[in-house]
Amino acid sequence: MTDPDVSHTLLDLALEAAELAGRLLRDGRPARLGVAATKSSPVDVVTEMDIAAEKLITGFLAERRPYDGFLGEEGSTSEGRSGVRWVIDPLDGTVNYLYGLPTWAVSIGVELHGERVAGVVAAPMRQETYHAVLGGGAYVTGGIHGDTPVRLRCRPAAPLAEALVSTGFNYVADVRAHQAEVARKLIPGLRDIRRGGSAAIDLCDVAAGRLDGYYERGLHPWDLAAGDLIAREAGALTGGRPGRPGDGELMVAASPGVFEPLQTLLEELGAWHD
Numbered sequence: 001m002t003d004p005d006v007s008h009t010l011l012d013l014a015l016e017a018a019e020l021a022g023r024l025l026r027d028g029r030p031a032r033l034g035v036a037a038t039k040s041s042p043v044d045v046v047t048e049m050d051i052a053a054e055k056l057i058t059g060f061l062a063e064r065r066p067y068d069g070f071l072g073e074e075g076s077t078s079e080g081r082s083g084v085r086w087v088i089d090p091l092d093g094t095v096n097y098l099y100g101l102p103t104w105a106v107s108i109g110v111e112l113h114g115e116r117v118a119g120v121v122a123a124p125m126r127q128e129t130y131h132a133v134l135g136g137g138a139y140v141t142g143g144i145h146g147d148t149p150v151r152l153r154c155r156p157a158a159p160l161a162e163a164l165v166s167t168g169f170n171y172v173a174d175v176r177a178h179q180a181e182v183a184r185k186l187i188p189g190l191r192d193i194r195r196g197g198s199a200a201i202d203l204c205d206v207a208a209g210r211l212d213g214y215y216e217r218g219l220h221p222w223d224l225a226a227g228d229l230i231a232r233e234a235g236a237l238t239g240g241r242p243g244r245p246g247d248g249e250l251m252v253a254a255s256p257g258v259f260e261p262l263q264t265l266l267e268e269l270g271a272w273h274d
Contacts (some may be wrong), residue, residue, distance in 0.1 A: 007110075007133045010084065011118040014108040014226075015131060017060045018122035021053040021090055021106045025097070026124040028052075047098065050074060053090035053106065061086055073222045085111040087225035092121075093198030102126060107200040109225025119226030121200045130204040130230050138207050138233035152234040155209040157257020163212035165254075165262065166194040166202045170218045179217060182271045189265065199251070203227025206253045207234035213254030213262050217272055224251055239263065241272055 028049060054074040061068065069080025072088040086108060091097055093104030102125030110118040121130045128145070130152070132138035139149035167183060169176045187193050194211070196202050200223065202214040207230045224246060228238050237259035240246045246253070249272040252263045266272075 004133070004136065006112070007117045007136070010110045010112075011120065011131060011133050013061060013064060014086075014110055014118060014120040015122075015129065017057045018106045018108050018120045018129065020060060021057050022122040022124040024056055025049055025053050025091060025104075025106070029097070047091070047094065049097070050091040050094060054088060057088055057090055057106075057108065058086075071221060073220065083113045087111060087222050089200065089222040089225075092200040092223060093196075096197045101197065103196050103198050103201055105198050105200045105204075107222065107226045109222070109229065111225070116225060116229045119229040121204050121226050121230060123198075123201055123204075126201075130207065130226075132207075132226075132230040132233040134229065134233070136233065138230045140204075140208060152204075152207045152230070153209060154206055154231070154234050154236040154255045155212050157255055158212055160189060160258055160261040160265070162191050163254070163258045163262070164191050164194065165213040165215065165258075166196055166205065166211050167214065168195065168197070168199055168202070168216040168219075175218065178273065179271075182266070182269050185269050186265065199223040200227040203231045203238075203253050206236050206255070207231045213252070213258045215250065215252045215262065215266055215271065217248075217250050219246070219248055219251050228253065242267055 051074050054072050054076055058070055058076045067082040069085040070076045070078050089107040092107050097104040105121050105123045108120045117134045119132050128143040130140050138152040141149050169179050205211045206214050231253045232238050236253050237256055238246050238253040240250045254262050
């Protein structure tokens, strides 16, 4: 059993680190962003700010917890000796950030002996921060909610035909084309579909009841480490293909009445196929 005091101590550090990184990204965003490198295609860029934010987070945490491990999108990987690992996406929604769109976030998940025990998703342009501790519920602060944490609850069960569902698309063109075809087949069976551009925020929107469901193929551990826990602590169900946890093949999060029919339909449509 995870010690709640330990989880809350780790959460407090994650909240502070996410706030610092979010402030850096929000206030330090240059008018013309320099591009430090590319990932899998010219569309998927890594900005100088992305790398700077990860360095800020890992430096802040390493100073306070020198024996912990890290898994970061921008390469901050170490095993650690404490059993704690910080899973970091310093800028989820990079393309949104590049274009000046507000849907981007800092995501920090915390694992203890391989189990997710805390998570923070800070969305500076929304002025909202979402957080959760395993077994302790999920909360949001900021924006219309003010400084007092407000508990998150996913939406009540709805028929799949009345569900608002979000998804994301890969940066690689042929994968994206397949994902678009799956979405085309899925749309007639839903209320509607959205594409926000940040997996972490989509998962938090499921937690907050702003979406009935979310699915995506091709995610990495840092994309979902915090958001998955936040969604589950808000009462949502999460997973991957039937009987599996959410992973790079498929991630699904939805209110309990939507999860199984959405997951089943995605399996039938081959949402996880290459």
